[in-house]
Amino acid sequence: MKIGIVGLGLIGGSIALDLRQLPGYTLLGVSRRPETCQQAVARGVVDDASTEFALLSAADVVFLCPPLGAIAQTVEALLPHLTPKTVLTDVGSVKQPIVEAIAPLWKNFVGGHPMAGTADSGLDAAQKDLFVNRAYVLTPIDTTPPEAVETVAGIARSLRAHVYQCDPSAHDQAVAWISHLPVMVSSSLIAACLQESDATILELAKTFASSGFRDTSRVGGGNPELGLMMAKYNQQALLRSLQTYRNQLDHTIALIEQADWNALETRLQQTQQTRPSFVD
Structure with a gap:
């Protein structure tokens, strides 16, 4: 099977690295x-590479891995080079606007989102086994051919990811x-x-920062473009979650101001008990 990958960064490069081993x-x-x-050819990430979409004219499946905001325009430029049977799938972290833009243009399009990544970007960030035991979400709609869905699902399973399917809107929420x-x-x-006005305290905070700060700040120190695209293309769902988070904060x-330590302890116990249902 010939696999095309548009965008040889973290996700596209990692997909290529794993499939090259199979x-x-x-x-x-x-x-x-x-x-x-x-670089991609020299390092053995892909068999062949080009700046021209014509290279993908023989591809059976094409993974769309450019930045989220560039996926739709990439498809418009790519379509003249594809055969009618070519399956397209993307890796964007927002699905509904992407599916709505591409599905009318290409019947064999399957929305996809591998739930894996790091704070790094570019080909140098690509790594083997990035998708092992991670969720890989597919978001077919009523008009998506089942055989196209199964083709993408089969590739995702070969990456040793766990494949799930849901509605694009449900995915985004x-x-x-x-x-x-x-x-x-x-x-x-x-x-x-960074709002700490005492420079000495701020430097001490930077010096003392350890695993707790590292864990909670990791995704906030990631690719700014990715975060911007999340907000731009999933605005309403993100605002809903942010407003709920603000209410919880x-x-x-209020509990701390009121020195209601029993209620705070109960709250912390509840979150301690609930967390494993998300991450374990």
């Missing part, structure tokens, strides 16, 4: 930068809670620390 796949990469194409909200909260944590502030 029999039966030929990897074709497209990047805007000639240097990235050259769910990831607003567990992906997009954490980015904004984490970013706000870093911004709040106000409630915590």
